[in-house]
Amino acid sequence: MNAMRLLAIETSCDDTGAAVLRNGREVLSNIVSSQISIHQKYGGIVPELASRKHIESIVPIVTEALETAKVTLKEIDGIAVTQGPGLVGSLLIGLSFAKSVAFAAGLPIVGVNHIEAHLSAIFLEADPPPFPFVGLVVSGGHTSLFRMDGFGKYKRLGQTRDDAAGEAFDKVAKLLGLGYPGGPIIDELSKTGDPKAIRFPRPVLSRNSLDFSFSGLKTAVVNYVKGRPEPPGGYSEQLLKDIVSSFQEAVVDVLLRKTLQAAQHQGLKRIVLSGGVAANQRLRERMEEEASRQKLKVYLPSPSFCTDNAAMVGVVGYEYLKRGIRSPLSLNAFSNLPL
Numbered sequence: 001m002n003a004m005r006l007l008a009i010e011t012s013c014d015d016t017g018a019a020v021l022r023n024g025r026e027v028l029s030n031i032v033s034s035q036i037s038i039h040q041k042y043g044g045i046v047p048e049l050a051s052r053k054h055i056e057s058i059v060p061i062v063t064e065a066l067e068t069a070k071v072t073l074k075e076i077d078g079i080a081v082t083q084g085p086g087l088v089g090s091l092l093i094g095l096s097f098a099k100s101v102a103f104a105a106g107l108p109i110v111g112v113n114h115i116e117a118h119l120s121a122i123f124l125e126a127d128p129p130p131f132p133f134v135g136l137v138v139s140g141g142h143t144s145l146f147r148m149d150g151f152g153k154y155k156r157l158g159q160t161r162d163d164a165a166g167e168a169f170d171k172v173a174k175l176l177g178l179g180y181p182g183g184p185i186i187d188e189l190s191k192t193g194d195p196k197a198i199r200f201p202r203p204v205l206s207r208n209s210l211d212f213s214f215s216g217l218k219t220a221v222v223n224y225v226k227g228r229p230e231p232p233g234g235y236s237e238q239l240l241k242d243i244v245s246s247f248q249e250a251v252v253d254v255l256l257r258k259t260l261q262a263a264q265h266q267g268l269k270r271i272v273l274s275g276g277v278a279a280n281q282r283l284r285e286r287m288e289e290e291a292s293r294q295k296l297k298v299y300l301p302s303p304s305f306c307t308d309n310a311a312m313v314g315v316v317g318y319e320y321l322k323r324g325i326r327s328p329l330s331l332n333a334f335s336n337l338p339l
């Protein structure tokens, strides 16, 4: 069979992404247009502005993805598009664009679950894991643990009961006036902070639970800050670094503990990290350290495949299209699409 070239589109949140993949693994292009500059001044994503930016960006970004891959639409064999979960107004832009192209060009199309796409980002790397493995999806919207036995074969082992880990990073950064999105900023500042300076709580719920809860940790940071009124010149740079470093350490401790516990419960030796927070350097470092101590293997996608991108959507789309699975052109978007 000839190589299958797929156009993948991702618009679930605030990034407009388009990618071209050969045989679901080889990335010929992966273009992401970030909307950070638009949402920064609000300290978070404004859904209507996100939709409006997607509608401006979608054609230029897809065009750039095709040009970078050096292919024309005529050379594309199928389309993969994120169907949910996400912001419905954002999803609808990518979805209706993808459907229009599929209709006009007579191409098969398949709707992809965004969480499944995150979990599958690791297959874009040179040495992907064999199934089964434990997968942690940790992003701005999700913090969940899965057992993955194959494409389309998932068992959810745990999830957050309140905030996602990325959301906690973003809220703490906003509280301290550090900017948006908080994750990468805190990641960087923490390098010169003391992770042991403040002992924030490590919310683990019950001993055997693989669920997460980050809202109490966020409140602990709020209370800590309230207990130390800002001096006229603002907090010292070192205090800020110590706060974020100690907060990050608490998040990493919890993610580490639950993920290792999940591997142990399932009797699995392979762990895959995914989602924007999986780009966090401290999490990556400590997960590798701890796993090697426990003789487990950790698989880490490159940071650009951790944060939202269309290439990971293409991985999943390829797996389905190659099995003859396609979506009807009545395909709709679902903000809470489960996995």
Ligand code: KG4
Pocket: 013, 138, 139, 140, 141, 142, 165, 166, 167, 169, 170, 181, 182, 183, 184, 187, 275, 276, 277, 278, 279, 280, 281, 306, 307, 308
């Ligand atoms: O996967 P993603 O791009 O979008 C969602 O599906 O949510 O994840 C975005 C989230 C944001 O909350 C952002 O602050 C966080 O991932 N993030 C990070 C890092 N890079 C992005 N969190 C911690 N450390 C990072 N280096």
Ligand code: ZN
Pocket: 114, 118, 139, 140, 275, 276, 307, 308
């Ligand atoms: Zn995501």
